Amino acid sequence: MTLVGHLLGTAVIFTALFSIGWLVSVALHALHRYHPFPDEIFKFVTKIELYLVYADSVVSGIVLIAGMVRFCKQVVEVER
Structure with missing residues (x-):
């Protein structure tokens, strides 16, 4: 459920x-x-318009990857 919430937030x-x-x-x-x-x-x-699109993609990618890493860490902790 946390992953879905993070994906929606992203x-x-x-x-x-x-x-x-x-x-x-x-x-x-x-x-x-x-x-x-x-x-x-x-x-x-x-x-500037083009750079805004690039910046949006980079920021969204970073947020998505950070969320995936956090989710994976939480899954590993629960299993231990």
């Missing part, structure tokens, strides 16, 4: 971070549509 964190990145992306592209940014700034914004 899914919520991943979804929240991904949603924030997506909303920022949509807002900036909407602003760009009405008042175009200079090319250098728009390229920078696009890179």
